[in-house]
Amino acid sequence: MTPDRHDLAVIGAGLMGLSVALEARTRGMSVVILEAETCARHASSASAGGVRSLNRHPAEIALTRAALPLWEGLAYRLGRDCGFRRSGQIRVAEDAEAMQALEDRATAIAALGFDHERLVTRDELKARIPAIADHCLGALVVDDDGFADPLATAHAWRHANARAGVLIREHTRVMSLERSTAGLRLATAAGPIEAGCVVNTAGAWGDRIAGFAGDGMPVRTAALQMIVTARMPAFVDPVVGSQGRKLSLKQTAAGSVVIGGAYKGDVREGPDGPLRGVPRAGRAASNLANAVSLFPALRAARVTRIWAGLEGMTPDGLPYLGQSRTMPGLFHAFGFSAHGFALAPLIGPLMADLLEGKRNNHAIAPFAPGRFDSVGSV
Numbered sequence: 151m152t153p154d155r156h157d158l159a160v161i162g163a164g165l166m167g168l169s170v171a172l173e174a175r176t177r178g179m180s181v182v183i184l185e186a187e188t189c190a191r192h193a194s195s196a197s198a199g200g201v202r203s204l205n206r207h208p209a210e211i212a213l214t215r216a217a218l219p220l221w222e223g224l225a226y227r228l229g230r231d232c233g234f235r236r237s238g239q240i241r242v243a244e245d246a247e248a249m250q251a252l253e254d255r256a257t258a259i260a261a262l263g264f265d266h267e268r269l270v271t272r273d274e275l276k277a278r279i280p281a282i283a284d285h286c287l288g289a290l291v292v293d294d295d296g297f298a299d300p301l302a303t304a305h306a307w308r309h310a311n312a313r314a315g316v317l318i319r320e321h322t323r324v325m326s327l328e329r330s331t332a333g334l335r336l337a338t339a340a341g342p343i344e345a346g347c348v349v350n351t352a353g354a355w356g357d358r359i360a361g362f363a364g365d366g367m368p369v370r371t372a373a374l375q376m377i378v379t380a381r382m383p384a385f386v387d388p389v390v391g392s393q394g395r396k397l398s399l400k401q402t403a404a405g406s407v408v409i410g411g412a413y414k415g416d417v418r419e420g421p422d423g424p425l426r427g428v429p430r431a432g433r434a435a436s437n438l439a440n441a442v443s444l445f446p447a448l449r450a451a452r453v454t455r456i457w458a459g460l461e462g463m464t465p466d467g468l469p470y471l472g473q474s475r476t477m478p479g480l481f482h483a484f485g486f487s488a489h490g491f492a493l494a495p496l497i498g499p500l501m502a503d504l505l506e507g508k509r510n511n512h513a514i515a516p517f518a519p520g521r522f523d524s525v526g527s528v
């Protein structure tokens with residue numbers, strides 16, 4: 151069979167693949183995006199949708215801050231609402247030890263030259279969120295963080311790609327990758343494809359794609375759990391987390407409360423690797439109990455759905471961003487370790503710059519694909 155030829159083939163149509171594909175197409179490349187299942191089937195639609203620069207690993211702060219203005223303009227760029235709201239994000243201290251940890255964090259971040267995270271007192275916290283439990287002592291906030299609707303965002307990106315002329319091939323799993331005279335050759339369930347370059351945005355399966363090229367890039371799959379309640383009267387505006395507990399909580403414009411906190415369900419394995427996540431009811435109950443501790447009003451909440459989404463977790467919790475050490479033309483952008491949603495609008499331009507060999511201001515050395523090589527990072 152004669153292979154289809156494209157300037158770029160993107161492997162995986164989660165938000166990262168959709169972001170890279172659209173940006174590359176906008177810069178004039180012919181692009182095919184190959185998705186084993188359906189667009190945004192995994193982490194990208196399971197996501198809590200938090201757009202958070204608060205309490206980030208120092209290596210990721212500059213990227214998340216750079217992504218924020220892109221979120222602001224995303225609905226315009228994609229031609230559809232993504233549900234993005236600058237609600238703020240807030241990390242609450244429930245005891246003196248937690249308050250001390252937040253104060254230490256604020257000092258450390260200020261020493262690095264960042265001023266977006268700010269401590270608030272107990273009184274200011276209560277004034278901002280009257281429904282919060284009385285024992286809370288204060289918090290760390292970022293006022294211009296927020297959240298978006300993951301499903302609306304994925305739909306918007308998918309449609310924008312289709313409109314821009316990106317070829318979207320769903321149910322087309324990439325089964326191998328090798329060098330060819332035209333660049334790289336991919337074997338897929340629907341036949342061979344040739345591309346000048348390839349971006350691996352295969353999420354929890356990214357290590358398998360990297361393995362085709364001989365790049366050893368460790369990833370562990372986690373099935374991260376979420377809970378959503380029936381609509382409730384509005385009681386909280388910002389996204390709320392806790393310094394001492396596993397909790398992240400937000401209320402949507404419709405009134406549902408979306409609760410997460412990195413509780414892990416089970417990973418079901420299939421012949422091609424992780425298949426789906428299965429939530430554990432007992433852990434959902436613990437998650438809910440954490441939420442009730444901060445917001446007693448949630449005792450009356452009715453849970454309508456729990457789910458678990460598969461995410462690729464790297465050993466240091468930072469993504470892999472950069473070119474393959476072994477296969478020129480192959481680039482990696484995976485392993486977002488439970489906090490990639492916030493970065494999605496930036497990953498397209500960042501990776502497109504790498505594809506074009508352009509310099510930009512983003513410090514991506516901490517995300518080097520080879521950083522866990524036994525011989526040292528590349």
Ligand SMILES: Cc1cc2nc3c(=O)[nH]c(=O)nc-3n(C[C@H](O)[C@H](O)[C@H](O)COP(=O)(O)OP(=O)(O)OC[C@H]3O[C@@H](n4cnc5c(N)ncnc54)[C@H](O)[C@@H]3O)c2cc1C
Nearest residue numbers: 162164166186194197198200324353459486489490491492
């Ligand atoms: C429950 C949950 C809550 C989260 N909450 C937040 C949050 O509040 N804020 C935040 O910033 N981040 C959050 N995240 C993380 C964020 O959602 C992810 O980091 C991000 O969506 C990852 O996108 P992705 O495109 O890399 O991966 P995915 O969306 O998983 O996409 C990878 C795609 O690759 C496809 N694929 C795999 N193998 C192949 C192959 N061989 N051939 C073709 N296609 C293939 C898969 O089918 C999949 O569709 C959360 C994640 C989860 C699971």
